[in-house]
Amino acid sequence: MTQSGxxxxxxxxxxxxxxxxxxxWDTVTGSVDPLSNEKIVVNMGPQHPSTHGVLRLVxxxxxxxxxxxxxxxxxxxxxxxxNLEYRNWTQGTTFVTRADYLAPLFNEAGYCLAVEKLLGITxxxxxxxxxxxxxxxxLNRISSHLVWLATTGMELGAISMMLYGFRERxxxxxxxxxxxxxxxxxxxxxxxxxxxxxxxSAIKKIRDFLVYLPKKLKEYEDMLSGQVIWQQRTQGVAxxxxxxxxxxxxxxPVLRASGLAWDQRKTxxxxxxxxxxxxxxxxxxxxxxxxxxxxxxEIRESLKIVEQALDKLRPGPIFVADKKIxxxxxxxxxxxxxxxxxxxxxxxxxxxxxxxxxxFKLVTEGFRVPAGQVYVSIEHPRGELGVHAVSDGGTHPYRxxxxxxxxxxxxxxxxxxxxxxxxxxxxxxxSLDPVMGGCDR
Amino acid sequence: xxxxxxxxxTGGVPVSADPVGADFDAPAQVPSxxxxxxxxxxxxxxxxxxxxxxxxxxxxxxxxxxxxGYFDEVTDALEEAYPGFADAIEKVVVDRDELTLHIKPERIxxxxxxMRDDESLRFELCSSVSGxxxxxxxxxxxxxxxxxxxxxxxxxxxxxxxxxxxxxxxxVTSIYPTAxxxxxxxxxxxxxxxxxxxxxTRVLMPDDWEGHPQRKDYPLGGVPxxxxxxxxxxxxxxxxxx
Numbered sequence: 015m016t017q018s019g020x021x022x023x024x025x026x027x028x029x030x031x032x033x034x035x036x037x038x039w040d041t042v043t044g045s046v047d048p049l050s051n052e053k054i055v056v057n058m059g060p061q062h063p064s065t066h067g068v069l070r071l072v073x074x075x076x077x078x079x080x081x082x083x084x085x086x087x088x089x090x091x092x093x094x095x096x097n098l099e100y101r102n103w104t105q106g107t108t109f110v111t112r113a114d115y116l117a118p119l120f121n122e123a124g125y126c127l128a129v130e131k132l133l134g135i136t137x138x139x140x141x142x143x144x145x146x147x148x149x150x151x152x153l154n155r156i157s158s159h160l161v162w163l164a165t166t167g168m169e170l171g172a173i174s175m176m177l178y179g180f181r182e183r184x185x186x187x188x189x190x191x192x193x194x195x196x197x198x199x200x201x202x203x204x205x206x207x208x209x210x211x212x213x214x215s216a217i218k219k220i221r222d223f224l225v226y227l228p229k230k231l232k233e234y235e236d237m238l239s240g241q242v243i244w245q246q247r248t249q250g251v252a253x254x255x256x257x258x259x260x261x262x263x264x265x266x267p268v269l270r271a272s273g274l275a276w277d278q279r280k281t282x283x284x285x286x287x288x289x290x291x292x293x294x295x296x297x298x299x300x301x302x303x304x305x306x307x308x309x310x311x312e313i314r315e316s317l318k319i320v321e322q323a324l325d326k327l328r329p330g331p332i333f334v335a336d337k338k339i340x341x342x343x344x345x346x347x348x349x350x351x352x353x354x355x356x357x358x359x360x361x362x363x364x365x366x367x368x369x370x371x372x373x374f375k376l377v378t379e380g381f382r383v384p385a386g387q388v389y390v391s392i393e394h395p396r397g398e399l400g401v402h403a404v405s406d407g408g409t410h411p412y413r414x415x416x417x418x419x420x421x422x423x424x425x426x427x428x429x430x431x432x433x434x435x436x437x438x439x440x441x442x443x444x445s446l447d448p449v450m451g452g453c454d455r
Numbered sequence: 456x457x458x459x460x461x462x463x464x465t466g467g468v469p470v471s472a473d474p475v476g477a478d479f480d481a482p483a484q485v486p487s488x489x490x491x492x493x494x495x496x497x498x499x500x501x502x503x504x505x506x507x508x509x510x511x512x513x514x515x516x517x518x519x520x521x522x523x524g525y526f527d528e529v530t531d532a533l534e535e536a537y538p539g540f541a542d543a544i545e546k547v548v549v550d551r552d553e554l555t556l557h558i559k560p561e562r563i564x565x566x567x568x569x570m571r572d573d574e575s576l577r578f579e580l581c582s583s584v585s586g587x588x589x590x591x592x593x594x595x596x597x598x599x600x601x602x603x604x605x606x607x608x609x610x611x612x613x614x615x616x617x618x619x620x621x622x623x624x625x626x627v628t629s630i631y632p633t634a635x636x637x638x639x640x641x642x643x644x645x646x647x648x649x650x651x652x653x654x655x656t657r658v659l660m661p662d663d664w665e666g667h668p669q670r671k672d673y674p675l676g677g678v679p680x681x682x683x684x685x686x687x688x689x690x691x692x693x694x695x696x697x
Binding site for chain 1: 550551580582586587613636695
């Protein structure tokens with residue numbers, strides 16, 4: 015067995031086998047003298063069922079008490095922001111949607127709103143496109159919160175909640191699939207509008223879902239809220255007050271559970287949210303229990319918005335009128351997924367040469383965006399999602415940065431967990447609802 | 456592109472011989488400039504005549520007063536509360552309904568302190584800290600942008616500082632603790648050094664990574680892919696409109 019700086023290797027009958035050990039890990043554990051010091055260093059993650067993906071927590075424990083937590087992120091860094099710079103503006107939406115995979119439509123919305131602001135076409139977005147966006151974002155918020163309920167339930171011992179939460183989320187993913195052709199990573203919102211219209215069958219499904227979910231939600235609330243174990247695992251655990259939240263930049267349900275009704279759908283509306291009637295649920299306990307209450311109430315508020323959006327939905331165009339930007343709006347869901355609609359293919363290939371030229375130019379070159387920079391922020395299920403987009407006047411984004419709430423919120427883990435018990439690290443971390451795809455981008 | 460194992464590496468783990476786009480200013484591979492030509496290729500292959508096109512860098516010019524909206528109130532309040540305003544603020548830009556204050560790098564922490572604490576400013580939340588690399592603009596190519604939000608007045612403002620590669624900016628972590636990881640990310644991706652940061656290490660890339668990936672002279676990387684007999688080059692070497 016030979017040793018190098020990176021990995022030890024040995025020859026086996028199957029070939030050479032490398033054993034990779036974690037960098038400075040031996041020096042960290044070796045520096046603690048087990049005789050004079052009862053401090054234990056525990057490496058939780060990156061592969062751990064309760065870390066929501068690949069989050070690694072380095073914990074220093076004294077008995078059951080956490081002395082120090084050091085969150086380590088970056089295991090899921092995929093260079094989405096860098097990759098965007100090598101694709102055109104429309105293609106960008108297919109990248110950002112993969113960041114926070116539980117809230118793909120929010121990533122798309124933030125990105126598209128930023129591009130539209132750069133183009134100066136924010137007020138040209140048609141009413142139907144805006145309504146569809148709101149409708150889908152709220153459905154996505156519900157599905158994201160359902161996954162939170164599911165995973166947090168699992169982590170605190172309510173395994174059945176995990177199955178129920180994922181089951182109900184599946185209804186929403188069906189609706190998404192019906193419209194966009196995909197369950198996740200939709201690339202449905204495009205700069206200028208949405209990729210295609212909602213079919214009537216999806217609208218019917220949404221209406222059914224509006225009847226279905228409230229009953230189920232009541233069931234789950236009854237199941238969890240009265241549960242003594244659930245109460246003891248959540249009440250008074252991982253407290254972070256308003257001051258702590260704002261100092262650490264924590265937004266979303268965690269901030270609202272500490273009592274501040276900061277919701278950008280109300281305070282800095284976008285996509286026409288000012289026209290919807292809904293409340294911003296808050297709690298004052300600032301603990302995991304409060305965050306649970308806020309998220310449950312938010313699902314109900316989102317259902318209210320979905321219903322209003324369905325009623326508001328009037329026939330009309332789903333893309334801006336400018337044909338230089340409105341690509342690719344001629345899409346349809348076929349047997350093999352989403353693609354150009356047959357009518358569109360027939361037109362460009364058989365009837366109009368100008369259409370073919372136009373299609374070719376738009377698809378290969380894309381549109382140019384005037385130079386400048388914008389920052390757009392929207393209310394993501396986990397807090398503020400900010401998109402800082404910079405254009406140099408070309409067909410590609412010059413720089414896009416996503417201020418993802420998971421990344422910023424995770425900084426609060428030490429503040430919530432240090433001095434508490436090890437089990438509360440799980441509850442506290444889960445209450446932040448981190449999604450590592452968004453955190454590491 | 457295949458990575459040849461380094462001679463000094465005995466572990467069998469491939470280590471590329473040359474650090475790519477490393478800390479120093481001369482990168483190992485300079486991608487073709489997006490400001491020249493039209494299709495992203497140089498030398499042979501471009502017979503369109505567009506290869507000679509040079510796109511100029513758009514100069515950012517200051518906006519004259521009045522700025523409109525709440526922007527005047529913000530700048531006036533800052534001017535009143537901060538004696539060094541004239542010296543610290545390089546220019547004020549209003550574009551697309553957004554206010555940007557370009558600030559001398561060494562003054563950013565002072566300005567942030569006043570932006571947070573002054574009663575008529577009250578930018579309590581530092582939403583985002585990130586960087587932009589304006590390669591080939593001027594010597595101060597790395598910009599750090601701070602997006603502040605005032606929850607009291609429901610306002611947003613952007614602070615921007617520019618430093619040369621390897622330059623340093625005072626950290627705002629003592630004012631906005633949330634900037635901790637975000638400054639680490641900016642250091643990680645752009646190599647801007649934040650002086651006074653409690654723990655300025657890489658956050659997304661591995662600790663032993665060389666180079667700062669979001670810099671414009673850092674190549675995207677990738678391998679050619681074969682598809683139905685044709686070889687598709689990696690994204691940064693494709694012939695594309697620019």
